[in-house]
Amino acid sequence: QQQVKQSPQSLIVQKGGISIINCAYENTAFDYFPWYQQFPGKGPALLIAIRPDVSEKKEGRFTISFNKSAKQFSLHIMDSQPGDSATYFCAANKGGTYKYIFGTGTRLKVLA
Amino acid sequence: DAGVIQSPRHEVTEMGQEVTLRCKPISGHNSLFWYRQTMMRGLELLIYFNNNVPIDDSGMPEDRFSAKMPNASFSTLKIQPSEPRDSAVYFCASSPLSGAYNEQFFGPGTRLTVL
Numbered sequence: 001q002q003q004v005k006q007s008p009q010s011l012i013v014q015k016g017g018i019s020i021i022n023c024a025y026e027n028t029a030f031d032y033f034p035w036y037q038q039f040p041g042k043g044p045a046l047l048i049a050i051r052p053d054v055s056e057k058k059e060g061r062f063t064i065s066f067n068k069s070a071k072q073f074s075l076h077i078m079d080s081q082p083g084d085s086a087t088y089f090c091a092a093n094k095g096g097t098y099k100y101i102f103g104t105g106t107r108l109k110v111l112a
Numbered sequence: 113d114a115g116v117i118q119s120p121r122h123e124v125t126e127m128g129q130e131v132t133l134r135c136k137p138i139s140g141h142n143s144l145f146w147y148r149q150t151m152m153r154g155l156e157l158l159i160y161f162n163n164n165v166p167i168d169d170s171g172m173p174e175d176r177f178s179a180k181m182p183n184a185s186f187s188t189l190k191i192q193p194s195e196p197r198d199s200a201v202y203f204c205a206s207s208p209l210s211g212a213y214n215e216q217f218f219g220p221g222t223r224l225t226v227l
Contacts (some may be wrong), residue, residue: 032213034215041220041221042220042221043116043218043219043220043221044155044187044203044206044218045202045217045218046215046216049213051213089154089155093213096213096214098143098145098160098162098167098168098207098214099157099160099168100157100216102155103154104153104154105155
């Protein structure tokens with residue numbers, strides 16, 4: 001019940017295309033869902049986050065879509081660029097506690 | 113701010129040797145986390161400190177692993193003796209104690225290879 005399932009494991013997208021990464025969770029107590037971006041040789045860095053009181057959050061080319069009833073959320077990268085090539089992790093957090101449950105990661109490659 | 117600092121960045125050692133990983137959190141952050149990242153298991157929380165006190169060490173794999181935080185600006189993760197299955201990237205992260213949903217700031221990681 002503590003798991004966050006992430007798919008796909010890897011993704012290849014053409015420049016200018018839309019990248020979509022999906023996550024699903026079981027624990028309805030989760031109330032904060034961040035996405036982290038990790039470049040090779042670097043630590044993960046917060047990209048964008050959402051709380052379940054809204055169904056969508058957009059920051060530039062990055063959008064989180066949230067479906068509370070389905071217990072799913074997804075990251076959409078519009079107009080994907082080669083510089084977006086990285087590993088993306090979804091995560092879930094309960095009530096502002098310290099513990100984040102991370103998905104297994106999606107390795108995105110955007111072709112020039 | 114320089115961000116979270118970890119050293120060494122790479123460590124190659126032989127099975128049975130002691131390994132010490134070091135972390136300097138962001139100044140003013142009250143929470144510190146050690147994570148291990150592997151292809152098989154993803155990102156796992158090993159231990160969490162708050163105000164230099166270990167709060168949750170349930171993720172520490174076994175007694176060979178130990179972590180300390182002697183002051184607010186330094187933490188170590190020690191593996192003794194090391195084994196090949198300990199090979200992974202170890203991340204330190206810190207977080208400010210300022211309300212809910214605190215962002216965790218990750219260091220660049222230490223890539224450990226145990227031969």
